[in-house]
Amino acid sequence: MDALLGADFWIGLFKIVWIDIILSGDNAVVIALATRGLPPEQQKKAVMFGSGAAVLLRVALTVIAAKLMQLPFVEVIGGLLLLWIGMGLLKSEDDAADSGNAVKQGMLAAVRTILLADFVMSLDNVIAVAAAAGGNVLLLILGLAISIPLVVFGSTLMIKLMARFPIIVTLGAALIGWVAGETITNDHVLQGFVQEHPWVHYAAAAGGAVLVILLGKWMQTRATAQSKNG
Known part of the structure; x- marks a missing residue:
């Protein structure tokens, strides 16, 4: 009980909440992109299941992330996986308007995409949260619990915004590409080179965003043409 009243506990909790707010944005965009083509009822379930499963995944990653990130490449x-996910999500933009295709996409497919993207994007995030917790298990659990409503609220809001402003779909996919470029340059194998040439980090991030948009749009156009010919 004394630990709950201590200043260190509340400072640590504030740090974790702040980290969750900052880092939950990427995850909310992925969830919104992956579920926007589903029927409303499936969409709500996919958001809840995807968010909950993603948080449980973070719990597991907290234990192994530091060691996992030391492995080369x-x-x-x-x-590279995030780049593919971003292109795939952008490619399915037209499918969101087709209820038949939306049903075919399925809730499980959306949840699978969410988990796969969250796994990659959370490697850095969980280390930041674990560091803020300072070894306090209660703080870590509270931080992870707080991240659930943040991600659910954020993704629900993003779905509504994407339906009203379709350009956000493209911007969301570009964000995933940006994170993909950053993730690649964060690999410890490239650490020395990136430190000597800081511009590489931003060039890779910008290149990832552009690549996702260009290839995603090309895949989208190709899929549309095939569906018309078929």
């Missing part, structure tokens, strides 16, 4: 592979 883990973040390079993760960044």
Whole structure:
């Protein structure tokens, strides 16, 4: 009980909440993109299941993230995976307007996409939260619990904004591409080179965003043409 009244506890909790607010944005965008084409009822379930499963994934990652990130090329592979996810989410933009395709996409497919993207994007995030918790298990649990409503609220808001302003879909996919580029340059194998050439970090992030938009739009156009021919 004394720990709950201590200044260190509340300072640590404030740090974790702030980290969650800052870092939950990426996850909310992924969830919104992955679920926007589902029927309303499935959409709500996918947001809840995806958010809850993503938080549980973070709990597991907290234990292994630091060691996992020391393996060579883990973040390079993760960044490339994020690029593919971003292109795939952008490609399905037209599908969101087709109820038949939306149903085919399925809730499980959306949740799977959310988990896959969250796994890559959370490697850095969980280390930041664990560091803020300072080894306090209660703080860590509270921080993870707080992140659930933040992600759910953020993704629900993003879905509504995407329906009203379609350009946000493209911007969301670009954000995933940006994070992918950053993830690749964060790999410890490239750390020395990136430190000597700081511009590489931003160039890779910008390149990832552009790549996702260009290839995603090309895949989208190709899929539309195939569906018309078929």
